Each structure stands twice: as C-alpha cells, then as structure tokens.
Amino acid sequence: MAISQNLQDKLALLPDQPGCYIMKDEKGEILYVGKAKVLKNRVRSYFHGVHNEKTTRLVSHIRDFEFIVTDSEKESLLLEINLIKKHHPPYNIMLMDDKSYPYIVMTHDDYFAVRLSRRVTSKKDTYFGPYPSSGAANEIVKLINTLWPIRKCRTIPKQVCLYYHMHQCLGPCIHEVDKEQMATYRKEISAFLKGDADAILKQLQEKMMKASENLQFEKAQEYRDMIVSIHHVMEKQIIDFKDRKDRDVFGWYEDKGYISLQGFFIRDGKLLGRNFTVMPIYEETMDAFVSFILQYYQNNVIPKEILVPEGTPTDILEDTLGVHVYIPQRGDKKTLVDLVCKNAKTAHEQKFELVFRKQHELDQANEQLASIFHAPIHTVELFDNSHLSGTFNVSGLVVFVDGKPDKNQYRHYHLDTYRSDLDSMKEVVYRRYVRLLKEHKPMPDLLLVDGGAQQIEAAKEIRDMLDLDLRIAGLVKDDKHNTRALMNDQLEEIPLKKESSLFFLLTRMQDEVHRFAISYHRKLRNQAMTKSILDTVEGIGPARKKALMKTFKSMKRMREASVEELSQVVPKGVAQSLYDRLHEV
Incomplete structure (x- = not known):
C-alpha cells in the first residue's frame, strides 16, 4: 500500500511515549482505536511489514490518524476503553454490543x-x-x-x-x-x-x-x-468452591485471525454461568484479551478475585481494576482456568466456520457492490414509506456499514399529509440530506430506494436540487414482489443471481427497512387508538390515562380486565364506563 505524504509526515512526528491512536477512513469516520506503550513503534507497524488478511483490510481503509499521549500505560488502557465505548469503531472488539449482564x-x-x-x-x-x-x-x-x-x-x-x-x-x-x-x-x-x-x-x-x-x-x-x-x-453446579468467594475467570483461544473470549462467573462459590464471543482480531492477542476484560468491568461489578491464564499482564489489570488478578499454578483454580481456555477453544471450533462463512459471504457481497458502482461502497442508506389509506404516513431509514446494520443511525420520519408515494419519497430524501448538509456530516456511498425508475427519478430530483454527490439505485421487484434486479441512476438494470451473496445482502437490507418502517407505523396507530378510546370516557384525564397504561401496559390487557380490576386504578363509576366503552360491539 502506498502511503500518502500526509501520513508519512504524521508518522515522522509520533512520540516515544504511551498513548492511544485513532485510525480514520477517507470520510473522517473512526475505524479503530488502539493503545501503545510506545506510540511511534506501534502506529508505524501498521504501514510497514506483512500483515494477515484482516489487518491488511483495515490498513487499506486508513487515510488519517490521530494520537493522544498519556502519562502511563494504565491511562492509555482506560482512555482506549472510553473511546471504544463512545465511538463504537467497527474494527474493535466490542463486548456484547456494549451491553451489561443482568x-x-x-x-x-x-x-x-x-x-x-x-x-x-x-x-x-x-x-x-x-x-x-x-x-x-x-x-x-x-x-x-x-x-x-x-x-x-x-x-x-x-x-x-x-x-x-x-x-x-x-x-x-x-x-x-x-x-x-x-x-x-x-x-x-x-x-x-x-x-x-x-x-x-x-x-x-x-x-x-x-x-x-x-x-x-x-x-x-x-x-x-x-x-x-x-x-x-437452582440446579447443582459442577464447580462448587468451599471458600464461597466471588470470582471471575477469563480465558481465550486464537486461530486463523479470529479470537474466542470466554468468561466464567462464580458467585458464593458456585458457577452462575458463562459467556463467550468469537470475533475477528486486528491487534495483538493479549491486547484484545485485556481490552475484553476491561470493557466487561465498565458495566459490571468487580469481584474480589479474577483468575486469568499464563502470560496475562496481571500488574496492569490489578493497577487498573484495583483487585487481585491471579494466575494460578496448581490446584482447583488452575484446573478452572484450563477449563475456561478449553471452553474457549471448543467454542472457537464450533463457531469459527459459521462466523467465517458469514464474514466471507459479506465480503463477497460488498466486493460485488463495489464492482457494480466502480467505487468502494461502505455506507448504504435505505428508506421505506408506510401509510394506511393515506393516514399515519411515515418513513423509516436504516443504515448499513460494510454490510452490517448500524442501528445508532436508524431514523423515523413522521411525514406530511399523504399525496403520493413519490411525494413521500421526495420529502424524506429532502429532510434527511438537508439535515446532513446543515450538520456537515458525510453523505452515504449509496442511497437505495425500494422501487424502480419512478422512485429513482424522485430521489434524483432532490439530489440535483441540493447539488449532492450521491449515488442512487433502486431495488426492482418481479410480479411476485420479490427483488430481481438493481437499477442504477441511469435506469439500467443489473440482474441479480438469487444464489449470489449480494442478492442475500440486499434482501436482508430490504426486509430490515420494511420491518423498521412498519413497526413505527403500528406504534403510531396504537397510540392513536389508545388516545381515541380513553379520551371518550368521562372522568379519564391525562393522569388517569397514564396510570391505566402503566398498570395494564396495552389496550388488549385493559380490555381483558374486569370492572373490579379497572377500579383499582380509577373510581368505580369511571371503571364501569371504561369497561362498557372497551366492550362496545
């Protein structure tokens, strides 16, 4: 890979100090966050030497980087975790999608x-x-x-x-x-x-x-x-420590560019359960393992003892977490660590083929998409409109990044009075991209509309009005309403083979945007139904309406309730009136 002059100049300025580095793509989006004992050595290593396929893919997207110097390795560890949690970089290992355990x-x-x-x-x-x-x-x-x-x-x-x-x-x-x-x-x-x-x-x-x-x-x-x-x-656990101590046990197994991370959670001496994840790895194995542990404790209680396998930097973990991190050498604890690592290997072997196959198919689909449009396609946006005889006119926007849904960027739109599907398309496209322009945010690489020539022309009209640099394509359906081809903005059809990876990716995208739009449409209809019924019952105002919905959760459960049950929330006379209103034929 040829390194740009800008990158060469920035590489020459890297210091001999610990810190974090932030890799960015051509749009300035954060791809990866890492830490280093010596920033100069670690960051330069990405642009020199031979890497595995996955790291090579990451490096091919890097167009810029930033770095933050810290006073110690501990500070760089904590900063790295906070940056990962804030930005959700696609190439970093994320624990449980950043969700904590219950x-x-x-x-x-x-x-x-x-x-x-x-x-x-x-x-x-x-x-x-x-x-x-x-x-x-x-x-x-x-x-x-x-x-x-x-x-x-x-x-x-x-x-x-x-x-x-x-x-x-x-x-x-x-x-x-x-x-x-x-x-x-x-x-x-x-x-x-x-x-x-x-x-x-x-x-x-x-x-x-x-x-x-x-x-x-x-x-x-x-x-x-x-x-x-x-x-x-409450079934008996295989592991039951007599000391009744709370401890967590972590292990890992790495092969073929993927890492399996395993955790056992022991409370009051008993194994409550375990969890694992198998993910592609773009960094040193031990760095990924330490990051996994620290991310876990961002949202969970730290026990009195943590057990880890040989080679783990316990000093940095102890310094960061403030508890004893122990590498057992013999006895039951050593057996337990070995068991966790064995489970990690088993999980890796069981999941690897499936994960690898899915990733391979996704890579193929993205390559096919790039080949069709003669440019890398990283971000794809799709709209779907939904209405009921012109009422509850809404639209849903979903965003896919490198073939994977980015739900943080999903958006709902409550549209103006319905006139036609084309007018709805124009309105939502205008609102979306005017907003991106005002906020100085990058445009997607591709806008997919759910339809053929007319929908594409409607979207192109707004694109030209706003003078946008935006690729537009449509998903063309057959007479059974199944996707059969892509249509570019020149209104040329590109046939899709039903067994191709791209066909399955586009179908998933289409299903996802339809689901998202319909769910919002139903939500508005249900809210309107709730409002229309409860507002017609004398004696029910905003406070009682809120109390009823809090108690019964849905109109269905409210309709199933008896007068006596309703009267636990509202006065008996009002409860009887509500009951009668709910059961009108």
Whole structure:
C-alpha cells in the first residue's frame, strides 16, 4: 500500500511515549482505536511489514490518524476503553454490543423489592449476579415475586394494586407491615439467591401435599410447577468452591485471525454461568484479551478475585481494576482456568466456520457492490414509506456499514399529509440530506430506494436540487414482489443471481427497512387508538390515562380486565364506563 505524504509526515512526528491512536477512513469516520506503550513503534507497524488478511483490510481503509499521549500505560488502557465505548469503531472488539449482564437487585428499603437490573446504581442495594442468561435471571425474579409477598411496584402507591388482592403483596401502601417479618423475607430470599433452596422447597412440598389432600388439584399443580422451576434454576453446579468467594475467570483461544473470549462467573462459590464471543482480531492477542476484560468491568461489578491464564499482564489489570488478578499454578483454580481456555477453544471450533462463512459471504457481497458502482461502497442508506389509506404516513431509514446494520443511525420520519408515494419519497430524501448538509456530516456511498425508475427519478430530483454527490439505485421487484434486479441512476438494470451473496445482502437490507418502517407505523396507530378510546370516557384525564397504561401496559390487557380490576386504578363509576366503552360491539 502506498502511503500518502500526509501520513508519512504524521508518522515522522509520533512520540516515544504511551498513548492511544485513532485510525480514520477517507470520510473522517473512526475505524479503530488502539493503545501503545510506545506510540511511534506501534502506529508505524501498521504501514510497514506483512500483515494477515484482516489487518491488511483495515490498513487499506486508513487515510488519517490521530494520537493522544498519556502519562502511563494504565491511562492509555482506560482512555482506549472510553473511546471504544463512545465511538463504537467497527474494527474493535466490542463486548456484547456494549451491553451489561443482568443482575438481580434487592432494594435496601424496609419494604424492599426484587427486580432485574443491568446497572449497579446504588451502593445501598444488594446485587446478585451477573447472570449471562437474561431468561434464567428473569425466571428467578418471577419465582421470588410469586413465592414471597414482597412489594412489586417501584414506588409505593396511594392504594393497593392487583398483587394485594392476589395475596402476593402485604400492601405496605395501606398497612403497617411488620419490619421483622420483612427482615425474615430478606434473609430467606438472600439465601435462596445464594443457592440455598432447601427450606422453600420443603415448604412448597408441604403446601402441595395439603392442597392435594383437600382435593385442590389445580393449586397442587401450581405448587408442583414452582418446585420444578426451582430445581431448574437452582440446579447443582459442577464447580462448587468451599471458600464461597466471588470470582471471575477469563480465558481465550486464537486461530486463523479470529479470537474466542470466554468468561466464567462464580458467585458464593458456585458457577452462575458463562459467556463467550468469537470475533475477528486486528491487534495483538493479549491486547484484545485485556481490552475484553476491561470493557466487561465498565458495566459490571468487580469481584474480589479474577483468575486469568499464563502470560496475562496481571500488574496492569490489578493497577487498573484495583483487585487481585491471579494466575494460578496448581490446584482447583488452575484446573478452572484450563477449563475456561478449553471452553474457549471448543467454542472457537464450533463457531469459527459459521462466523467465517458469514464474514466471507459479506465480503463477497460488498466486493460485488463495489464492482457494480466502480467505487468502494461502505455506507448504504435505505428508506421505506408506510401509510394506511393515506393516514399515519411515515418513513423509516436504516443504515448499513460494510454490510452490517448500524442501528445508532436508524431514523423515523413522521411525514406530511399523504399525496403520493413519490411525494413521500421526495420529502424524506429532502429532510434527511438537508439535515446532513446543515450538520456537515458525510453523505452515504449509496442511497437505495425500494422501487424502480419512478422512485429513482424522485430521489434524483432532490439530489440535483441540493447539488449532492450521491449515488442512487433502486431495488426492482418481479410480479411476485420479490427483488430481481438493481437499477442504477441511469435506469439500467443489473440482474441479480438469487444464489449470489449480494442478492442475500440486499434482501436482508430490504426486509430490515420494511420491518423498521412498519413497526413505527403500528406504534403510531396504537397510540392513536389508545388516545381515541380513553379520551371518550368521562372522568379519564391525562393522569388517569397514564396510570391505566402503566398498570395494564396495552389496550388488549385493559380490555381483558374486569370492572373490579379497572377500579383499582380509577373510581368505580369511571371503571364501569371504561369497561362498557372497551366492550362496545
């Protein structure tokens, strides 16, 4: 690759200090963020020597870079993580799409609640987890809220709710609840979340037998289902450390330009679960591994001990995280680290072929797209309009970068009064690109419209009016409304082979923009329906409307509610009027 004079000049100015570097493409978009002990050596290495295929692809896109000098390697590590979190560079390893794992939180107040949380927001509350499976965590919370009559609401209301009438809440909103009883519940739930389910299982077993003896078979079945659920979520773990310490264990395996990163989460001595990711790697293996660990702890509680495999720079991790990071040499902990690394290798072998195949197909599709338009196509934007007999006229915009959806750039548009599909196309194209011009943001490499010549001409009219440098193409359909060809802005058709990678990519894009536009259209219709019904009932104003929707969540559930259930939210007379209105034929 020929290095531009600008890059050569900037490379000559790199310092012999630690820091972060930021690689950018021709549009100034951030491609990759890295850290270095010596900026001069690390950044220059990208432009000299031989690299693997993936790093070569990254370097081919680099047109500029910036660097930030730091006082220490620790500072460069933290800065790198913050920059990755802020900019989401496409070539950096991102943990779980920057999402944290769910915790189960027990609030600190006397009339406490138990719920899921993805963030640790209060030092006073007690957090259990993390749980790599949201489904399992949610099942546990549901069990707890069924088994113990604790508060379900986030703030104590002025009147009792349905849970009180179902005997699943003691009603601290209207009753003085025994604080000692609540302390007992807290102790029992805490023990339950730490894996001690014997007491509650025995209690449920007794209730099931008693219900059966009283011929209450449906009630007995409910207790039996609870027992089965508890066994399912509290099943014995293979790993059970006697010291009951909280610890996380991390490992990795790298091969063929991809890295598999694995984590085991042990709480109170028991393995709660694990999670792994397989991703392409563009940096040193150990740099990627350390970055993975630090990203994880940006959103999650740091345990008292972290176990890692041989070769991990524990000093920098300990300095950054403030806890003991340990490389075990023998015993159960060494066996556990070996098990994590073995799992990483197994996961890599299982996932690699699928991940590699998908990436290969995506690369092929992007190459075909570039070949058609004789230029690199990195960013593609698509619009889809939706309306109902001219009402609720909306449009959805989706953005794909190198063949992958970039949901941070998705946009909804509520359009003016419907006149025609072409007018809707013109309006949304005008609004989108006038906004980009005003904000001095780069144009996409390609605008795809969902249609043939007429839609393309409508988009071209706005392009020419705004004097934009913008490629436009259309997705041409057959008589069965399936995509059969691309049409360029010269109205020339480019046939698509149905077995080609590009055909599948364009189909995915088309499905995604349609889904996005339709979901917004339905949302507006549902909001309008809610407004039209509730606004016709005397006695329901903004506050009661909000309370009803908060309680019942949807019009369907509100329609299924009885007058008595509705009267828990609004006065009985209003509840009867609402019930009658909801059930009008």
